[in-house]
Amino acid sequence: MRKTSSTNFSNETELAxxxxxxxxxxxxxxxxxxxxxxxxxxxxxxxGLLQKKMPFxxxxxxxxxxxxxxxxxxxxxKIYAEMPPRVEYSLTEKxxxxxxxxxxxxxxxxxxxxxxx
Amino acid sequence: MRKTSSTNFSNETELAxxxxxxxxxxxxxxxxxxxxxxxxxxxxxxxGLLQKKMPFxxxxxxxxxxxxxxxxxxxxxKIYAEMPPRVEYSLTEKxxxxxxxxxxxxxxxxxxxxxxx
DNA sequence: CTCATTACTTTCTTTTTGGATACTATAGTA
DNA sequence: TACTATAGTATCCAAAAAGAAAGTAATGAG
Numbered sequence: 001m002r003k004t005s006s007t008n009f010s011n012e013t014e015l016a017x018x019x020x021x022x023x024x025x026x027x028x029x030x031x032x033x034x035x036x037x038x039x040x041x042x043x044x045x046x047x048g049l050l051q052k053k054m055p056f057x058x059x060x061x062x063x064x065x066x067x068x069x070x071x072x073x074x075x076x077x078k079i080y081a082e083m084p085p086r087v088e089y090s091l092t093e094k095x096x097x098x099x100x101x102x103x104x105x106x107x108x109x110x111x112x113x114x115x116x117x
Numbered sequence: 118m119r120k121t122s123s124t125n126f127s128n129e130t131e132l133a134x135x136x137x138x139x140x141x142x143x144x145x146x147x148x149x150x151x152x153x154x155x156x157x158x159x160x161x162x163x164x165g166l167l168q169k170k171m172p173f174x175x176x177x178x179x180x181x182x183x184x185x186x187x188x189x190x191x192x193x194x195k196i197y198a199e200m201p202p203r204v205e206y207s208l209t210e211k212x213x214x215x216x217x218x219x220x221x222x223x224x225x226x227x228x229x230x231x232x233x234x
Numbered sequence: 235c236t237c238a239t240t241a242c243t244t245t246c247t248t249t250t251t252g253g254a255t256a257c258t259a260t261a262g263t264a
Numbered sequence: 265t266a267c268t269a270t271a272g273t274a275t276c277c278a279a280a281a282a283g284a285a286a287g288t289a290a291t292g293a294g
Contacts (some may be wrong), residue, residue, distance in 0.1 A: 118280085119279090119280080120279070120280090123278085124278095124279090125278090125279060125280075126279095127274055136267075147281095148282080150282085174283075175282080175285095177282080177284090178281095178282065178283080181282095182270090196269095199291095200290050200291040200292075201290080201291075201292090202289085202290080225266065
């Protein structure tokens with residue numbers, strides 16, 4: 001959680017004002033965000049499946065990042081009233097429109113970024 | 118500085134292995150990186166000018182982020198042997214090829230991201 | 235001999251992020 | 265009654281990122 005009293009907080013605000021790209025980075029910048037979008041896109045719609053794909057992510061982080069993606073309206077979260085519980089994540093239309101851009105960025109990276117620069 | 122012994126570190130490594138986009142985000146994800154690329158592109162080539170554009174950045178952070186951008190070959194750093202010292206930053210060709218992609222990402226953000234989602 | 239200028243570096247502290255681990259809820263099954 | 269499965273929460277601690285403030289270096293001007 002952010003302290004609204006921190007310099008950190010006010011800096012982010014001022015930065016967003018002079019560089020609107022910052023908001024985009026805020027949404028995509030979480031450590032696991034893009035990987036999650038990718039795996040959900042690949043058809044891994046459930047919490048457990050995503051954890052199997054990324055065995056090193058903790059439940060806490062998976063939960064937190066999915067929640068942020070949901071708040072930023074990049075993923076839908078559909079709950080089925082079953083037991084044991086079933087929840088399915090899917091990409092929103094907003095996220096769909098993002099995919100081609102991410103692909104361009106990915107291609108740029110392929111061409112120009114080596115694993116450890 | 119990163120501890121290579123930390124879970125943090127190994128997670129980054131494993132994540133990069135399954136999601137190559139992660140390397141791109143590593144390069145662009147620093148708090149001030151994209152704003153810096155933008156202002157350098159706009160013609161603010163010197164340390165002091167960049168600080169004037171972003172009065173809230175500390176010298177430490179400005180220095181660190183410029184250094185990373187230089188290491189990732191997105192900015193050139195040209196030192197003039199003068200006194201007082203003069204150093205000029207400029208975008209590399211690699212960074213030039215990135216600009217159109219960032220512009221697409223920016224346009225996506227314009228359309229889909231509100232300031233605080 | 236002090237001051238100004240520029241581009242930083244260093245040290246210390248605060249803030250934020252991330253990891254480890256244990257715990258919760260609910261219904262069905264053995 | 266205990267055990268399974270699923271999708272998480274909660275708490276506490278370690279690691280990393282970022283900020284504050286002071287210091288460094290070299291030269292020319294006064």
